Amino acid sequence: MREHTTQLRVRYDECDPMGLVHHSRYLQYFEIGRTELLRASGGRYRSMEEAGQFVVVVRVDCRYRSSAKYDDLIDIHTRIAKVTAAKIIHDYSITRDGTALVEATVTLGVIDRDGKLQRVPEELQKLYANTV
Template identity: 75%
Template sequence: MGFVHHSNYLRYFEIGRTEFLRSAGGRYRDVEAAGLFVVVVHVDCRYRMSAKYDDEIQVTTRIAKVTAAKIVHEYVIARDGKVLVEATVTLAVIDREGRLQRVPESVIQ
C-alpha cells in the first residue's frame, strides 16, 4: 500500500515521549526501576495526511498539562514542514499493583 498504517503513529508518539524524557536527562527505565509505570489512558488523534513508508518525519512532543497523577502530552508529526498528525495523549502513573501514583518530578522536568 505504501502508506503508514494509522496504528503506527501511536508508536511514534511513544518514541517521542521517550526521547522527550531523555532530552531532559531522564530515562524511562529509571521510572520502572522505582516501581512506577506510565500508562496511556486516553488518545485523541487527528490524521490530516498520511506518511509514506521511508518518509523522514519529525515528531514534536510537549507537555501540555500535569496533574497529581496524570500527564498530558501534545504531539505534532510532520514531513517537510507539513503537519500529518496532531494528537493529545493522557498518561497516568501507576505502581506494580496498578494503583494510581503521583507523577514523579523526574518525568516532568
C-alpha cells in the first residue's frame, strides 16, 4: 500500500491557549499517519524493533497553511514518496473538510540498537516496492 488516510479528532490538550493546534503536534500526527499506513500495508514497527531495527526521523520539511482547532475532524493523508536502500520518504497532507492545513515531507532512516545506520529492511522495501 502506498497511501493511507487516517481521521483524527483534535483533542483539547493538543491546542495552545488560543484554541489552535500547537505546531509541534503535527509531528505526532505524521507519526500516527505513517504507523497506520504501515499497519494497513501489513507491517508492524514492533516487529522491526524486536529484530533490532529502529526507524528514526532524519529530516522534516513542513509548511503550515491554516490552523486546526479543538474538536476539528482532520484527515491525515500519508503517502510513500520514495524508498531506497538507505531511506524512506513520506509525504503528508493534513486537511479539514478538504482545506489544506499542513503539507510535509519526512525522511526516515533505520538504525540498530547501537545507533548505527542500517539498510531499510527488505520487508519494508517489499511492502513499498511499487514506490521505488
